[in-house]
Structure formats: C-alpha cells, structure tokens
Amino acid sequence: MTIKNMNSRIAIPIVTACLVFWVGFSSLSVFGQESLHARIDRLILERTGGEVSHKSSDAEFLRRVSLDFVSHIPSAKDARSFIEDETPNKRQFLIDRLLADDRYAIRMADVFNVSLIERRSKHEEWINYLRSSFSSNKPWDDMVREIVAPDSDNEANRGAAFFYTARLERYGQNPPDVPGLVRDVGRMFLGVDVACAQCHDHLFINDYKQVDYQGLYAFVGNTVLRQDVKFPAITENPLLTKVAFKSVFEGVEKMTGPRLPGGPEIEIPEQNQGEEFLIPPDKKIRAPGVLKFSPIRALSESLTRSDKPEFSKNIANRLWWIMMGRGLVEPLDMHHSGNPASHPELLDLLAREIVEHKFDIKWMLRELALSDTYQRSSIQPTDIAEPPLAASYRTALERPLLSEQWITILREVTGEATTDPKTLTEWQARFDKIFANPPKEPELNVAPTVKAALFLSNDRVVLSWFDRKDGNLVDRLCKLDNTEAIVDEAYLSILTRLPTVVERTDMEHFLDKFKGPREKSIGQMAWALAASTEFFVNH
C-alpha cells in the first residue's frame, strides 16, 4: 500500500476501532510478555543520565519514519491529514503501512548496498537481488548464506555474488582486493575489523589476532572472479593445505585452516591432488566445477550457526544503527571485549530476539520504530548545559541521507516529473558524485561538504526544479491566493511542518519585498527551505 492510500485507510472507522482495541495491548505480547520495544525503552531509560527529549511531534515522526522506511517525503496533503488525524495509535498504523509499501524494499536495498559494497561499484543484478530479498522479507541468515556462498546457477539469487566480485574486480592496475574481501567478511557479518591483524596481532586490540585474519583468509582467499559470464560470479580454487603465516614481529611460522575469529578451526579434509572435485571443471564449456570441500560453503555454515552470538549481535547492532543513527557498539565493526556496547544488556536482548524471530529484519525494524527511543524528538530537553551524549539516546540523533534519497526527495518535493530512465541515471550519477562518499568509505554520519553547498546553491539542473512548470511545486504555490497559504504549503511540502509565526512573517516579508516576478520569489523561498540544514538530515 502506498502513502497515497493513507487517507482511505484511516477513514475506515470499523477497521480502526478493531485495531485500536488490539493495539491497546500491543506492548504485551500474546503470552503477556513485555514487547521488545517496551523492554528497549526500559533499558535505555535506566541509563540516560539526564532528562530525555519530549516525544517527537507527529510531523517530525512522519518525516523521519517515511525517510527511514520508504525514502520519501509525505505530500503536504498527507502531512496535514496525518497531523490532524486523531486516531490513537496512528503512528503504529503508519509504521505498518510503510513497512508494507513497495518502496520499503528499494530503501532497504539502498541501505544494505551502501553498507555492504561501500560504493566500490554498481551492479543491477545485485540491486535486484537485494530488492527481491527485502521485498519477500528474507531472513538475514538466508541472505548471508546466499551472499557468502553464491550460486551462479540460481538465476534469482546469483546477483548476491557481487559482494565478492566488487572486491575481486581489477580497477586499473590495482590487483583484486583480497585483503579487503577478508576484512569485509569480518566487518560486515561479524562486526570485527581484523585488517590491522593481517601481518601481526592487532597492536592495541587484544582480541584481534593475526590468526583471526588468516583464518578468514583461508575461507575466501581462494575465490576467483569468473570472467566467462556477464553476471557477478565467482569460482573457488581447491584449498588443500592450511594457510601458513608469520608475524612480522616474531617471525615464527604458524598455520591455520579456515576459522572464524575466536572460533574453532575447520578441518580441511584430506584429498589427493586431482581428486578435489565432485564435478571437475570443464574448460570446453567453461563450467567451473564443483568442489568436494568448499571453504566458502563452510564459511556460510559457520557464520550463520545459531550459537554464533557475534553474527546476531552484528546484525542487531546494524539495524539499531539504521534506526537510531548510532550503534550500540561503535564503530560498527569494532566489537571486542575492550569496546563494550553502550548498553550491553540491550544488545544481548536484541541479538537474542532476532535469533528467536528467525532473523526477521522487518519485525526488528518495526519494534525499533515503535520504541519511544526512536520516537523521541531531535530537539533537546530544555535547560540543559550541554548537548546530551549521543550514546545516552536522550535526544534523537540526526542522520545522513543517502545520495539515492537526495535525488528522490528533491524531485519529489519540487514536483520534478521526468521519467526518462537515461536522464535519471545521469542525475543519479551527478548526485552520487556530490553526496556519496568515495569508494570504500563507510557512510555513517551527517557530513556536509563545500562541494554539496556549491552544488545546491548553483547547479543549473537542481535550480531549474524551482522554476515554475505545469503542475510542479512552484506552480501549485503560485496558484494559492494568499501569502500565508503559500508559506504554509511550502513548509509542509518541503519540511513536513508548518512555519512558526516568526518564520511565517519572515517569509511573507521576503515574498513582499522581492523585486521581480512572483513565481521567482516563490521559487527562491522554496529553494531556501530545501537547501536548509533541516532538509539536509533525517532528524
């Protein structure tokens, strides 16, 4: 269901009444156990260390959750009706509507694409794989199995191999980034960054040993990019012996087989050379062959075993980060005993719950969205001397928008209607250049740049969206009969809120004083709202 259907949904009183009854008890589950979101709030409130912000206004919440779940800014009409709607639990209905929206899968595909690939490159099959996975709400452990041990013969899922191929591709003279691949398996799926333990035990993180890096290397170090097909695909060379390595400090040779950090070593079955394959590779038809012992299959099984708390903690922490703007463990890929979670019991709880719910991502996101912690305002409590610490979650954190969101919402609010795919691809590339991080840089925080400031101020294409065109925002505003209505409509359309009295006066003053065509002054006012800090972040 899309947001356009929102009013009709809200307008059905009987359905609503039934739901209200049910929702009234929703903080208790069927067996009377406290719901996850209630337990989250309790654990957060235990350690706030100070006053918390008030609950977000309906407008702030509507904007936040729409950006989070469907990368979308509600229209002025939808915003108005949500703000005026008096249905109790309307927030919960909104959450459920958005989670059922087709755009949810697109949004989550963007989030996980940026997290897992870190903008190394792009591939349509990978995006399609992510979208269909989130569309069917595929459990995270299933996804990881498909990503870590990709199956080239399965047309629906083969795009998952892009996790490997994006790192094994050659860029210019750079060799395949095998160390990056090893590191990212640890970072993305276990929340540990063992890069600094490649040549020796980590210098100041006791938990990260060289054998942890080398053990991961034994799993994925034999993967090779397949050149014979157009879609992302890899093959594996047989692993016959353990990996030998030496610390640059000690110089003593050590060995390890495939092994997850801190886990048991997996035995490499004895195989004679020439007998490693179940189905040998066939060069004539370019079939890669099937190994008897496949380290990446072993990896996919070891990673997702239910007794692997690192795996569930990692995804719980990342989902928390998506919604709250900060990991319970920060940085996200630095889980170790010297860097405990800000709320250890909470992380344990989330990790346990996601296992119990069979790695149901949508369920977890829904619980997070229902929490007061998520629904707090980004406006700080009154009378405090210092901004609350981010890790206290007393005040909602501002979060960055992805470049994919930027182009969507800027077109959406201005009413820029182009549907030509070629133009859209060009524009996306342009927005990526401005708003996306360089390859291999995680996108974690709000990061304004001079580049973006110049782009928003002067880019011809973006500015043209604020020119009056049939049916676009400025056109709609121009057709309103008084200045107050224009200002209110502009604020609602762009910032999802009404202006304060002072703001309204300032805007009216600007419009009245402007020497030039009315539509130009309205266009510039709309631009000022869209180029503001408030528009720049998800707050």
Add this chain to the structure above:
Amino acid sequence: MNPNSSLCMPNEHRLSRRRLLGTAAGAVGAFGLGGLLQPAVANELSKKDKQVLFIWIDGGMSQFESWDPKPNTLFGGPFRAIPTSVPGVHISELMPQTAKQMHHMAIVRSLCTQDNSHSAGVARIQRGDPKNRGVTYPYFGSAVSNLLGPGSSNLPSYVWIKPGSGGFIHEDAGFLGPKYGALAFGDGKPPENLMRPESISESEDEARHQLRGIVNAHYANRRRPVVSEANKYVFDTARTLMHRRELFDETAFSERDRERYGTHEFGRHMLIGRKMLEAGVRFVKVNSYGWDTHGDNFNGHLSLMPKFDQAYSAVIEDLAASGMLDHVLVIAMSEFGRTPRINGHIGRDHWPESWSLAMAGCGVKKGVVVGKTNDKGTFVDSDPLDIGHMFHTWFRALGIDPNETQFSNAGQPLPIAHDDLHACEEVLA
C-alpha cells in the same frame, strides 16, 4: 552528564572521516589547538599569520642537477656548477635565476631518508615519517591546517594547486579528520558550481541565502550544534570562494608576471599559488609532476629544470620584495633524490641516501647551506637529516614547539613530529 561516565566512548569525540567540521571537542586535544572554531590559542597564533608555500616536485628531482652539483666527478653528469648571490655557494647551471635568489634561502644537502619507492615515499615524506603508531598521520598541509587554523581570511586553510583534476582530498588529513584535508584546484581551476547562475542576481543570491539562514536558525535552536555548525561552515566557505572568484581569474595577472613565472603549467600554478598566499590561505601546495627520470635523466632535467627555476625564483623574489617572506615558509622538495650511478638508459634511479631540498622564509637562515655529501655525492658526509628532522625544523619556524605540542587522535595524544628526532638548529635563525 559527567564526560567520564561509562557511556562516553572515545568515538563520541571522533570526527566523521569526511566531515569538514565537527564539534570543538572533536579535534581539540590536551594542548587545545585544533578545531576551526577553537578560539583562544589558535587566534593567538594566527595573529602571526604564518603561512606555508610547499612546492612538491613529484617523482624525484636530481640533487646533482639542482642543489648539489658535482661537476667533473664520476657521477656528476654533464652540467656545470655556477656561483650564486651568496659567495661560495654553487648550484647547478640549470638554475640561473634561482642562483640570483640564493641570499634569501637555505639549502639542505644532507637528507638521508628511508623509502625509495614512490608509492610509499610520497606519503611517508609528506607525513613526516613519524614512528609507527598504528594510525595514519596527516600530510604536512593538514598538520599545519590543524595546528594553525585557517587564519582570518575565511578561505580554506589547505589549498593544493595541481595538474589534472581537483576536488576535496580528505585522505591527506589522516587521523585528524577530513576537515583538514586539501581543497585541490585542478589546473588551478575553481571547484565545480562556483559560478552563480546568470538567472540569479547578486542581490537575489544574497537574499535567498539570508532566507536559508532564517530557516537554519530556527532548526538550530535547541538542537545539537554539531550538524548545524558544520553545515554553516561549508556554506560560508562556499560563499567565500564564490566571492573570491578573482582568485581563479588568470587574466588578472600582469603580462610581466606571466612572463616571469612562465606560461607553462608550473609557472601558471605558482602564480596562482602566490595569489592564494596573498589572499591569506594558510598552506598552499603547488605541485609539479613528471620528475621520475629513470631514462634520459639529463635531457629530462634540461627540460624540467628551467621551468622550475623560472617559477621558483620568481615566487621567492616576489615574496621577498613584498616582505611576505618574513612570515611565509617556502619549501621545495621531492620524495627522494636520484642515484649517483647513471643507469643503462642514461637515467638516474631513486636515491633516498643522500639528497637535497631548499627552504626559505619565516625565520629560516638566509644564504646558508646545511650539511654536505661526499666528493662523489654518493652518501651524506655530515650529520644525516631524516624527514622527521625537517618536520621539527619547519614546525619551529612556524612558531610551534614540536616538543610541547601534540595532536589529539580521539583523545590520544600523539607527537606532531618523530619523537626521537629534533630540529636542525643550524638553519633556524
């Protein structure tokens, strides 16, 4: 809340790697220097308005064909040495103009550094090769930008004029965080989108940005200052650059200047560099590529050196004449020198064992030569100086005591220069 409570992780204080500006807490260490918004100490230093012109000769300039000629010796090559404006000091005949400016500058002939590959050397030298502490040290430009701040010009504090493309080179900043990265002007050209569209008049532009300010002020009220301040900073910088478009207007240079500096790329870039210094940019890096003369070294230097000589001597002459040399530190160097041995391709290879650099201004002694190499120029024949010594020396020239001042890496104090080395006192006035 007590900042020492258990919820306060070091990361709380770490800047996003790409953020151009964060909280004051983000970058300010125990010593209190650092944030762009850091008032007291940074202002105190910026009053002195010390600036740096860092001329990077990428690929490795040959010391034999420049600062340390050895004519008529086994490895000396075909070029002669010529006298300079300082009696007794000789440099290569490929630098006749520079020879006339010798009385403003100092030469260090006893460099002995660690790395002979470009890939490691360029970064290692520009990061001052500190002891390995498991963190990425900032390039000199980022370090100065962090320690001295942007000054009063409102312009970005670390500007890099380079051939090829430009952009925001945040990698230079290492652990200091991206706001100390370089703003690179590719071919001296302004960044994209610097020009206001013709459809918007100057007063309209002013008015729309003012309006944006009103919206922002409302938003900033009672919200965490970090994001609002960062956003204000980037828009202000963008606006400053827009207002200073003349910095990129090469037509404004006089015909005489253009001739003196040279109409070639390096000359043009040096002239833009001078303009950036005049405009108050704290640290300007000007770059010349293509010095890796493994083959045909002598013809290579015969073609490269005159361009360097022309632009370098012109900028020294101008900075001296305007008095700016009193507070502008000028450094010209590569990542290493070139081998004494002349290879089978009549080239010289990489040689970190004994090589030279030139420096001037900002309290550097005038007309001195520090250190020497042996007769054949194969090794240093005085106390060898590593790049760490040079970093100590430069920081001292800039009024920063490297033994008292530290960087802060998320609260971890780190020395600004190699802690086992020291400044070269001989060259400091």
